[in-house]
Amino acid sequence: MTSATLTIAERPGTPAGPASARPRRRFKVTPGGAAIAVLALFLAVVWLLPLVWAILTSLKPEPETTAVPVRWLPLEPTFEAYRTVIARGELMQWLMNSVIVSVMVTVLTLVTCVMAAYAFSKTEFWGRKWLFVLFIAGILVPPQVLIVPLFDEMTFLGLVDTYWGVALPQVVAPVMIFILKRFFDAIPRDYEEAARIDGAGHLRVLWNVVLPMSVPILAAVGIFTFVQAWNNFLWPFVATTDPALMTVPVGLGTVQSAYGILYAQQMAASVLGAVPLIVVFMLFQRQVVRGVTDAGLK
Amino acid sequence: MTVHANPTETPDAAPAPRSSSPPAVSGTARRSAAGIWFVLPFTVLFAVFLIWPLIAGLWASFTDRSLAKEDSSFVGLSNWVEMFGDPAVWQSLWVTLLFTLITVPPLVAIALAMALLTHRATARIGWFLRFSYFAPFLMPVAVVTLIWEWMYQPEFGMINDLLATVGIPGVSWLTGEDTVLPAIALTTVWWTVGFNYLLYLAALQGIPAYLYEAAALDGAGAWRRFTSITVPLLRRTTTLIVLLQMVASLKLFDQAYLMTNGSGGPNYAARPIIGYIFESGFTGLRIGYASAISYLFFAVIIVVSVLQLRLFSRKEDAA
Numbered sequence: 001m002t003s004a005t006l007t008i009a010e011r012p013g014t015p016a017g018p019a020s021a022r023p024r025r026r027f028k029v030t031p032g033g034a035a036i037a038v039l040a041l042f043l044a045v046v047w048l049l050p051l052v053w054a055i056l057t058s059l060k061p062e063p064e065t066t067a068v069p070v071r072w073l074p075l076e077p078t079f080e081a082y083r084t085v086i087a088r089g090e091l092m093q094w095l096m097n098s099v100i101v102s103v104m105v106t107v108l109t110l111v112t113c114v115m116a117a118y119a120f121s122k123t124e125f126w127g128r129k130w131l132f133v134l135f136i137a138g139i140l141v142p143p144q145v146l147i148v149p150l151f152d153e154m155t156f157l158g159l160v161d162t163y164w165g166v167a168l169p170q171v172v173a174p175v176m177i178f179i180l181k182r183f184f185d186a187i188p189r190d191y192e193e194a195a196r197i198d199g200a201g202h203l204r205v206l207w208n209v210v211l212p213m214s215v216p217i218l219a220a221v222g223i224f225t226f227v228q229a230w231n232n233f234l235w236p237f238v239a240t241t242d243p244a245l246m247t248v249p250v251g252l253g254t255v256q257s258a259y260g261i262l263y264a265q266q267m268a269a270s271v272l273g274a275v276p277l278i279v280v281f282m283l284f285q286r287q288v289v290r291g292v293t294d295a296g297l298k
Numbered sequence: 299m300t301v302h303a304n305p306t307e308t309p310d311a312a313p314a315p316r317s318s319s320p321p322a323v324s325g326t327a328r329r330s331a332a333g334i335w336f337v338l339p340f341t342v343l344f345a346v347f348l349i350w351p352l353i354a355g356l357w358a359s360f361t362d363r364s365l366a367k368e369d370s371s372f373v374g375l376s377n378w379v380e381m382f383g384d385p386a387v388w389q390s391l392w393v394t395l396l397f398t399l400i401t402v403p404p405l406v407a408i409a410l411a412m413a414l415l416t417h418r419a420t421a422r423i424g425w426f427l428r429f430s431y432f433a434p435f436l437m438p439v440a441v442v443t444l445i446w447e448w449m450y451q452p453e454f455g456m457i458n459d460l461l462a463t464v465g466i467p468g469v470s471w472l473t474g475e476d477t478v479l480p481a482i483a484l485t486t487v488w489w490t491v492g493f494n495y496l497l498y499l500a501a502l503q504g505i506p507a508y509l510y511e512a513a514a515l516d517g518a519g520a521w522r523r524f525t526s527i528t529v530p531l532l533r534r535t536t537t538l539i540v541l542l543q544m545v546a547s548l549k550l551f552d553q554a555y556l557m558t559n560g561s562g563g564p565n566y567a568a569r570p571i572i573g574y575i576f577e578s579g580f581t582g583l584r585i586g587y588a589s590a591i592s593y594l595f596f597a598v599i600i601v602v603s604v605l606q607l608r609l610f611s612r613k614e615d616a617a
Contacts, residue, residue, distance in 0.1 A: 032520065040415040044430035050488065051433070053456045054445045070459040112340040123333030131337060138348055140603070144549055144572050145596045148579035148588040149355035150347065152363070169347040177340065202332045231438045233552040234572075238580065252440035253556050263448055270441045277436040285425065289432075292493065293500040 051274075058082065058267035065263040081268035091269055093244060094251035095276065097163075098230055101247055104167040105229035106222055109176060113221070117180035118206050122192060132181075135174040143169070144234060151238050161242045169239075170229055176221050179294065183217040184210060216290070223284075223291030230277060248273045359590035365583040377590040387591060389566060390574040391598070393479065397554075397570065398547040401483045405543050406536065408487065409494030414528075417502040428499075432492035439489075443556040446485040447472065478563040482554050489553070490546070494539050501535035502528070537610045544606065548599060551576070571595050 053072070057065055058081050060074040085091055119125070120132050150169055151160070159165030191213075192205045200208065211218070233249045240246050246254070252273055281288050359377050363370035381387055416427045434442065449456045450471035458468035471481040505528065513523045551572035554563075562569030562577075569577075575595065579588030 036415055040412075040419065040427055043412060043415070044427050047430045047434065047488065050445050050449060050456075053449060057448065066454050068453070070454055070456075112343060115336040116340040119333035119336035123336065125331060125333035125337075128333065131341070135340075135344065138344060140600065141348060141352060142545075142549060142596065142599055144551065144575075145592045145599075146348065146351040146355065148575065148585055148592060149351040149358055151579070152358070152365070152585055153351055153354060155365075168343065172340075172343050172347045174340075174344065202336065227436065231436075233439045249438035249440045249552075252438065252444060263451075263454070266444050266448060270444045273441045274437045278433055281433065281436055282429070285428065289428070289496055289500075292496050 054267045054270055057263055058271050060264050062262055062264050066261075081262075081264035082272070085265055085268045085272065090243060090251060091248075091272055094246050094248045095273075097245060097251075098247040098249075098276075100163055101167050101236070102226050102229040104163060105170045106226045108167070108171045109173055109225045110218065110222055112171060113173070113176040113180055114206070114211070114218070117177045117184055118202070118210060120177065121181045121184035122205070122210070123202065135177055138172070138174040139178070147234060147238055150235070154239060159239075161240055161245055163245070166236045166239045166245070166247070167229075169235055170232060173225065176225070179221060180214075180217060183214055187213055217294065219287055220291040220294040223288055224294075227277065227288075227292075355589040355592055358586045359593055361586045363585040363589075365580075365585060370586065373586070377587050380587065381590050381594060386566070386574055387571070387594070390569050390571045391594075393566070393568065394548055394550055394570040394572075397479060397483060397486075397550050398544060400480065401486055401547045402540065402543050404487050405491055405494055405547075406539055409491050409498050409539070410532075410536075412491070412495045413498035413502055417499055428496075431495050434489045435492035437489070439552040440556060442485065442489045443553055446481075446488075447557060450481055472557055473564060475564040475567045478558065478568045482550075482557055482568055485557070486547075486550075486553060494543060497539055498532070498535060501532055505531050541603065541606050541610070544602060545599060548602065571598075 056072055056074060059077045059079070061076055061078050061080060064071070064075060116135075120128060146169075154160050154165050157165075159168070187210060191209050195205050195209050230247075231249060232247075233253065236247050237250045237253065240250060243251065243254075252269060358370075360372060360374060361370045362373045362377075412427075412431050416424060416431075419427055450458075452458055452468055452470045452473075457471065461468065469477055471477050509527050509531075510523055513527060518526070549572065550570040554568045554570055555573055555576070558568050562573055571591065572595065575588050575591045578584050578591060582588075
C-alpha cells in the first residue's frame, strides 16, 4: 500500500461514471497527490490506533497489561482473556439479547413504517394529511426527553425487564415513514393500477408491486435501524435491570466493574462486542454506506 | 429536519422510477377505509410510546410524582420555579453547551477533510480508508468507553505513554476537572466522525464530473476548481451536517455517563443536562422534577434548531 495506489484526478477530462466503465487510468504521482495519500493514510493509522491498542492488550497475559514501562506488543501472546470472557457466559448472553432486540426493532419498524408509508402514498382516507403532519412533527421529539415518563409508563404496563419493553419504544421512528413515502411516491401509478384492475387488493399491490421495486430503500432503512438498535444505550439501560436481559452496550456498560481492573479481559470483551457489526460492515460495505447516507439524514 | 430533499443521492444508487402519470388522485374509487388499517399499527405505537409519555411528562412536571410512592398531587409551577433556581440545572446545561462548542467544529472539519482526501481514492485503498474512518461509528458506546478509559489510564494507558515519548508528563485525564470534558470530546470525535464523513463523501460523489472538466478546460487550476465548484456545492450538505451535529452533541449522555462511572466527573465537570435529568428521575426518583427539566431541554433543542435554520437560510439567500 504505497501512496501511489491513490489516484488523484489531476488531469482534465477524467471520465465520469461507474468504475467499470472507466478505462484503467495510468497515473503519475504528483506532489499534490502524494501529499493527499500520505495525509489520508496518516489519518487512517490514527483512527485505527485505539483498535490496535485494544487488540494488543487483549492478547496479553493479565500481569503484562500493568507492567512498567508500557510495552505495546505482548511478550507472550495468549487467548487466555478471550477464553475467560467467553467462559463467563454473560457476554454471549448479551450478544444474543442484542440480536433478539435488534431484529425485533428492525422487523417491526419495517412492517409498520412500510404499511404507513404505503397508506400515505397510495391511498386516500379521512385525516390522512393531518396524521402525516403529526408524524413529521414527531421527528422533532428527542427520545431522551421521553425517558423518564416512558419508564413510569413501562412500569405501569409491566414491560420493564422484558424484550418488548426494550424494543417497542425504539420502533417509533416516524422519519422512516417519511423516507419510504418519498420513495413510494416516485413509483408510477400505472403499475399498481394494472394490478388493481386484475383484482388485487392493497396488500397484494404492496407485496407484489411496490415492495419488489423498493428493495434498495428497504435495505437502507433496515440496515440503519438495525445499527441504531444494536448500539442504543440510554433506553435499554433504563428499561433493564436484570443482567440476563441486557444488550451488549448495557451489559458492558454496567458490569464493566465486574471485569475489575483486568484490562486484558476488558479489551477482549470489547473486541468481542465490536466484532459483529464490523464484520457486517466488511461484508456489506456498499449497502451499509448507502443505508447510513440515505436514512441517516434525519 | 428531514424536510430537506436528500442532497446526497449517490449517482450509483438505483434511481427511483419517475412518475409517468400525474400524481393527482382521481375519483372516489381510491378513497377507501383500507388506508386506515395500514396506518393503524404505527399510529398505535406512536400514540402509546410517543404521545402518551410526552403528555404524561408535561402533566408530571406539575405534580410531585415520584418513583418512591404510589400517588402524586398537583403542585402547580413549583417544579418549574425550583428548576429555574437550581444551579445544577444551569451548570449541567453549560456543560452540554461547552461540549457542543468543542465537538461540532472538529466533527465537521475533520469529516470534510477525510472526504476530500478519499473521494478520488481507488477502489481497494478507498475501501481500507472508508473502513478505518467509519469503523468506530459501528461500535457500541460501552465498547468505545472501555477502550478509551483504558487509553486514558494514567499509569499504563496508551495516551500518557505516547506523551512520555515526546517528553510530556502524564495527565489524569478522566479525574481532572479541566481535562475530563475535553477527553470525552476527543473520544466522541473519534467515535462519530465517520458518520459525517459518509454524508460528505456521498455529497462529493454527487457533484457531476463535467463541472470539473469544463472548469479545467477554461484553465482553472486545482485550487480554483476546489474553491469555485466544490466549496459552493457542499454548502447545503454542510448546513445539514452542522445542524445534525449540533443536535447530536446537545444530546450528550452515554459516553459522559460511562466514562465518569455515572458520577458526572469531578465537581460534575462532565455531567450534561440529560445526566441531570437521569439523576433527578432515577437516582432522586423525582419524576415530576425530571420531567420539567426534560421539557427545558426539549425547548433548548427546538430553539437551537430554529435559530440555525433561520441563520442558514438567510445566508443561502444572500449567496
